[in-house]
Amino acid sequence: MARKADGAASGSAAPIDLIGEAGRQWDKHWGHDAVPSMVATTSIMRAQQILMARLNEILDRFDLTFPRYEALMLLYLSSRGSLPLGKIGERLQVHRTSVTNLVDGLERSAYVERVPHDSDRRMMLAVITPAGRSAAGEATRELNAAQFATAPLTNADLETMTAVLLKLRADADGFPPG
Amino acid sequence: MARKADGAASGSAAPIDLIGEAGRQWDKHWGHDAVPSMVATTSIMRAQQILMARLNEILDRFDLTFPRYEALMLLYLSSRGSLPLGKIGERLQVHRTSVTNLVDGLERSAYVERVPHDSDRRMMLAVITPAGRSAAGEATRELNAAQFATAPLTNADLETMTAVLLKLRADADGFPPG
Numbered sequence: 001m002a003r004k005a006d007g008a009a010s011g012s013a014a015p016i017d018l019i020g021e022a023g024r025q026w027d028k029h030w031g032h033d034a035v036p037s038m039v040a041t042t043s044i045m046r047a048q049q050i051l052m053a054r055l056n057e058i059l060d061r062f063d064l065t066f067p068r069y070e071a072l073m074l075l076y077l078s079s080r081g082s083l084p085l086g087k088i089g090e091r092l093q094v095h096r097t098s099v100t101n102l103v104d105g106l107e108r109s110a111y112v113e114r115v116p117h118d119s120d121r122r123m124m125l126a127v128i129t130p131a132g133r134s135a136a137g138e139a140t141r142e143l144n145a146a147q148f149a150t151a152p153l154t155n156a157d158l159e160t161m162t163a164v165l166l167k168l169r170a171d172a173d174g175f176p177p178g
Numbered sequence: 179m180a181r182k183a184d185g186a187a188s189g190s191a192a193p194i195d196l197i198g199e200a201g202r203q204w205d206k207h208w209g210h211d212a213v214p215s216m217v218a219t220t221s222i223m224r225a226q227q228i229l230m231a232r233l234n235e236i237l238d239r240f241d242l243t244f245p246r247y248e249a250l251m252l253l254y255l256s257s258r259g260s261l262p263l264g265k266i267g268e269r270l271q272v273h274r275t276s277v278t279n280l281v282d283g284l285e286r287s288a289y290v291e292r293v294p295h296d297s298d299r300r301m302m303l304a305v306i307t308p309a310g311r312s313a314a315g316e317a318t319r320e321l322n323a324a325q326f327a328t329a330p331l332t333n334a335d336l337e338t339m340t341a342v343l344l345k346l347r348a349d350a351d352g353f354p355p356g
Contacts, residue, residue, distance in 0.1 A: 015352040017344070018269060025255050034322035040336035041229055041326040043343040045244075048226035049271065050350040051219055066223075077203050091196060093227065144212035148219040152349050157342045158218035164331065164339045165221040166195070171330050172228040174193040 019043055054149035062139045063109045069139055071102045072111055075128040076136040082127040111135055197221055232327035240317045241287045247317055249280045250289055253306040254314040260305040262295065289313055
């Protein structure tokens with residue numbers, strides 16, 4: 001994830017903390033009040049970019065992206081190896097069109113099949129295939145071994161962050177915060 | 179950001195901590211080693227979704243999305259009110275095609291104009307317009323007042339999270355961690 005060096009335009013090729021620099025600009029123009037929230041929000045956006053790129057790189061050889069991996073794992077861990085499409089969207093908290101795209105991608109890799117529900121033929125189920133089950137297991141072993149791309153964070157760092165984000169998620173998603 | 183109730187399929191409409199539930203499944207299937215990293219990574223992905231949706235909602239009346247707002251603020255805070263497109267990509271750490279889309283969007287809102295560079299006519303600059311400067315200022319006041327959509331987190335929460343994410347960013351982006 002090295003940034004492109006652009007010596008001519010930047011005057012220097014040494015990477016700097018761009019979000020820290022934004023914080024200093026904010027302080028100067030608008031005072032300190034919103035600095036902690038601006039810096040934290042922007043840091044989450046950047047962390048998501050970093051993690052998504054690293055995870056997608058690990059998953060590439062399984063013909064998966066992280067969002068498709070998440071959908072596949074819902075099926076892998078479900079008691080019947082199948083879920084209605086609507087339920088997948090509910091669990092991943094994404095729109096119907098995103099579920100369609102995810103399941104399309106998994107179907108192209110032959111990891112999932114669409115099958116009508118037994119008792120309600122209008123409801124479509126996504127069913128994990130043996131190939132999908134095998135890819136899910138292998139990909140999970142790789143992600144576990146790579147600590148989900150979180151280097152160089154320690155378990156203490158990760159648990160600290162998870163606890164803070166739990167407050168945000170509980171508020172937004174409407175469940176009791178622990 | 180309430181999830182769709184789907185009582186028929188889920189058996190219950192009460193929202194639960196889906197990431198906490200995934201952590202328990204992980205522990206059961208693969209042991210505890212990777213649980214802190216899986217839960218933290220997935221929490222960051224969800225937090226990014228939550229924040230992006232909230233920020234885009236605040237910015238909607240300015241005809242902005244958060245990524246476009248970030249590009250506009252680079253220009254607003256630049257000494258000349260203009261930057262080469264390549265420089266914008268470098269600062270936002272996104273690909274050339276994403277910069278093109280962001281600047282296209284800002285140009286449609288008449289917040290930015292594309293102008294050839296004085297000394298190198300092949301290099302295109304994005305220049306902020308007076309309307310862009312006014313939107314940037316007003317949008318920033320709203321985002322500052324809304325603490326960048328980070329409710330219910332406190333400044334202490336935000337600073338804790340920023341410090342952890344600084345370690346991850348410094349490692350990935352190659353700058354000294356503080």
